[in-house]
Amino acid sequence: MRVKATAPGFYGSLREVGDEFDIKGKEDLGNWMAEIAKPEAKAKPGPKPAAKPEESGSLPDA
Template sequence: MDVVATDVGFYGGLRCIGERFEIADEKDLGSWMEKVGESKPKQEKAKPGQKPAAKPEEKPEDNLPDA
């Protein structure tokens, strides 16, 4: 199965982000890989001390914690 590394990982050797390679079976598919041709929308991670971005269907003030 043809996959691409979405993060650094190890499969038969160290793999770098964006590296395309073959895995023996779908059960070997790691969380840091995705099948070629099946891209998922990327979620941005909040930086420490920063609140997460509002979802498109929310107004920014909707995701604030209750005071």
């Protein structure tokens, strides 16, 4: 679980405000730590659609 120190504390070593680190689980979560939300997994990009010709209403110059 990824957390951020909101105050100085000790977890394995001295942690300063703003330090980000991993803990074993919620049972190790101290009152001086804030859980960092996991970024949601982005959908894998699929094939891009074929480019459409520009629809300007006029014929191309010959």
